[in-house]
Amino acid sequence: MGKIKEYFQIAFRNLKTRSLRSWLTILGIVIGVFLIISLLSLSEGIKQTITQQLRSLGGEMIFVMPGDISNIMAMFTSGAKLEKEDIEAIEKTRGVETVLTMSYQSLAARYENEGKTVFITGLPWEKGIEIMERFQGWSLKEGKWPIPGKREIIIGKQVETEIFEKPVEVSNEIIIKGKRFNVVGILNSLGSKQDDSSLYLDLPLYQDLTGEKKGTAQMAMVKVRDGSEVNKVAEDIKENLSETRKRRIGTDVADFSVITSEKMGDIAGNILAVIQFVIIAFAGIAIVVGGIGITNTMFTSVRERTREIGIMKAIGAKNSAVLSIFLIEAGIIGIVGGVGGTILGAGLAKVIEMYGQVHPMFYFSASITPGLIIFGLTFSFLVGCLAGFFPARQAAKLKPVEALRRYE
Amino acid sequence: MPEPIIKLENVWKIYQLGKVELPALRGIDLEIAPGSFVSIMGPSGSGKSTLLNMIGALDFPTRGKVILKGKDIARLSEDELSLLRGKTMGFVFQEFNILPNLTALENVILPMIFQGVLSEKRKKRAKEILISVGLEDRISHQPAELSAGERQRVAIARAFANDPELVIADEPTGNLDSVTGKKIMEILTDFHQKEGKTIVVVTHDPNIASYSEKIVNIKDGQIIVNHKQAKEVLWAK
Numbered sequence: 001m002g003k004i005k006e007y008f009q010i011a012f013r014n015l016k017t018r019s020l021r022s023w024l025t026i027l028g029i030v031i032g033v034f035l036i037i038s039l040l041s042l043s044e045g046i047k048q049t050i051t052q053q054l055r056s057l058g059g060e061m062i063f064v065m066p067g068d069i070s071n072i073m074a075m076f077t078s079g080a081k082l083e084k085e086d087i088e089a090i091e092k093t094r095g096v097e098t099v100l101t102m103s104y105q106s107l108a109a110r111y112e113n114e115g116k117t118v119f120i121t122g123l124p125w126e127k128g129i130e131i132m133e134r135f136q137g138w139s140l141k142e143g144k145w146p147i148p149g150k151r152e153i154i155i156g157k158q159v160e161t162e163i164f165e166k167p168v169e170v171s172n173e174i175i176i177k178g179k180r181f182n183v184v185g186i187l188n189s190l191g192s193k194q195d196d197s198s199l200y201l202d203l204p205l206y207q208d209l210t211g212e213k214k215g216t217a218q219m220a221m222v223k224v225r226d227g228s229e230v231n232k233v234a235e236d237i238k239e240n241l242s243e244t245r246k247r248r249i250g251t252d253v254a255d256f257s258v259i260t261s262e263k264m265g266d267i268a269g270n271i272l273a274v275i276q277f278v279i280i281a282f283a284g285i286a287i288v289v290g291g292i293g294i295t296n297t298m299f300t301s302v303r304e305r306t307r308e309i310g311i312m313k314a315i316g317a318k319n320s321a322v323l324s325i326f327l328i329e330a331g332i333i334g335i336v337g338g339v340g341g342t343i344l345g346a347g348l349a350k351v352i353e354m355y356g357q358v359h360p361m362f363y364f365s366a367s368i369t370p371g372l373i374i375f376g377l378t379f380s381f382l383v384g385c386l387a388g389f390f391p392a393r394q395a396a397k398l399k400p401v402e403a404l405r406r407y408e
Numbered sequence: 409m410p411e412p413i414i415k416l417e418n419v420w421k422i423y424q425l426g427k428v429e430l431p432a433l434r435g436i437d438l439e440i441a442p443g444s445f446v447s448i449m450g451p452s453g454s455g456k457s458t459l460l461n462m463i464g465a466l467d468f469p470t471r472g473k474v475i476l477k478g479k480d481i482a483r484l485s486e487d488e489l490s491l492l493r494g495k496t497m498g499f500v501f502q503e504f505n506i507l508p509n510l511t512a513l514e515n516v517i518l519p520m521i522f523q524g525v526l527s528e529k530r531k532k533r534a535k536e537i538l539i540s541v542g543l544e545d546r547i548s549h550q551p552a553e554l555s556a557g558e559r560q561r562v563a564i565a566r567a568f569a570n571d572p573e574l575v576i577a578d579e580p581t582g583n584l585d586s587v588t589g590k591k592i593m594e595i596l597t598d599f600h601q602k603e604g605k606t607i608v609v610v611t612h613d614p615n616i617a618s619y620s621e622k623i624v625n626i627k628d629g630q631i632i633v634n635h636k637q638a639k640e641v642l643w644a645k
Contacts, residue, residue, distance in 0.1 A: 312518070316519050316523060317494070
């Protein structure tokens with residue numbers, strides 16, 4: 001096997017002479033690997049972001065949202081709210097210790113004459129701060145917690161440096177919808193970029209600002225009393241909510257999603273697994289097509305070079321030598337395509353990631369790990385070798401006398 | 409008498425064309441002794457190429473034995489045969505002879521790669537031999553940049569690269585004008601005379617055959633004349 005280096009040189013030379021055809025074949029692989037790398041790194045990035053966010057949600061909490069979670073589009077577009085009665089129904093459910101209501105929206109804000117759209121979360125300071133500290137891991141990097149009812153806000157870690165051109169400092173003012181707010185505290189990172197790039201405001205002030213009806217909210221976080229069974233409490237909440245809705249004449253029986261943090265993780269995990277499976281299946285098809293391209297090119301090449309093969313065999317090339325040369329050629333096509341596809345795929349993922357950073361709602365990071373890159377390269381090399389195997393074997397099996405007789 | 413490099417014993421080669429059997433060789437007995445210069449002559453379709461394939465151990469006989477360096481080639485594996493062939497023999501074909509993607513030097517190096525000759529050594533040897541066929545200023549040229557005669561010289565250099573005992577040339581001058589053809593034959597006879605190489609040339613040109621000391625005439629798959637000429641006659645150019 002000490003001749004591999006020489007075979008590489010010969011294979012490389014052969015590819016170079018047919019450079020247009022080689023490049024076109026390489027392009028087939030580039031497209032496949034590009035799809036695999038970009039889609040996998042993005043979906044893996046989304047998965048990590050979501051898992052991180054779920055982890056930051058903390059222990060045994062129940063989340064209540066209007067709408068059916070299995071119909072995500074309707075959930076986000078319907079604008080359904082938790083009404084005052086709904087919230088009261090939750091509070092009355094046995095086993096419920098605290099209900100923390102929350103609303104959020106993107107609003108225009110100005111800081112130092114710079115306008116930006118920022119993500120604003122309203123939550124009631126009175127009971128909110130304690131729960132967030134205990135269960136969401138909130139802590140102050142600097143400043144102090146805001147006083148309920150005052151025009152004071154705290155900001156996520158990203159807001160401090162990344163949203164506005166000039167860094168935001170404690171006791172600076174941010175103008176939201178024409179109203180001045182005093183920044184009193186900066187949070188340490190919450191582990192999710194979306195949370196880190198939000199401004200936090202007392203819920204009543206938030207509702208003044210947005211015109212949201214008092215007493216309503218977009219979602220509720222429920223802290224369960226110690227010793228209560230979380231899943232049982234969640235079921236009871238759901239039952240109470242539908243009873244409340246039924247009593248209210250003229251209102252449809254709306255769906256509520258009452259889920260525990262554990263279940264939320266399961267749902268997200270399942271959805272992502274399906275998405276990733278579909279991605280791999282489609283990208284896999286692209287790779288197979290690329291591989292067929294290699295096989296085709298190599299078969300053509302074997303036919304064209306039959307006489308060359310005959311000469312090589314006549315001057316002492318073993319079958320394994322011919323096999324190696326052709327396999328290496330196919331492998332080079334594969335790996336060059338793999339390198340190209342990996343670079344393009346990682347590039348696209350990074351571009352999308354940069355776009356996502358400008359739009360906090362879509363924030364996630366693309367996960368381009370060394371493992372993924374090694375996978376992309378190894379995989380494309382293997383596809384190349386596999387696709388080149390049959391043509392190479394055909395070349396290796398040619399009888400020298402037959403190979404020499406052809407094209408004479 | 410020394411052991412022949414290659415020995416054909418009652419060799420038959422029968423091609424099957426549909427239901428028709430077409431015998432190309434019919435009971436050939438032939439020995440190529442070391443140090444000889446043999447011409448194989450015959451009209452086209454006489455079986456010369458088939459005979460050449462047998463002598464070159466490129467093909468197997470339908471009946472009879474081909475014995476290369478005392479070994480029946482039918483008993484060797486494909487790889488063993490390739491290695492033995494690469495070591496014992498060199499080939500010069502009529503055309504499409506050298507690999508178009510490799511330079512002159514690389515073409516000459518190639519058979520040495522297959523024999524596992526070390527990098528430094530094979531490069532040195534390839535240069536020497538290219539110089540000896542008069543291609544010192546064509547060493548790194550691609551075949552496309554060489555004339556037909558130069559390409560054939562590269563092929564000869566390659567044939568001698570592994571220092572083989574036997575070089576087989578199949579119509580080596582077939583595509584060349586008479587002056588270039590003569591030059592090629594001179595290079596071949598030089599190797600024969602100076603280094604004592606065994607040469608087998610297939611040709612239908614009596615002028616080329618006149619270089620040799622043994623002319624094998626083949627017709628309808630049989631050797632009909634196998635005469636030896638006196639050396640004095642042979643080298644009278």
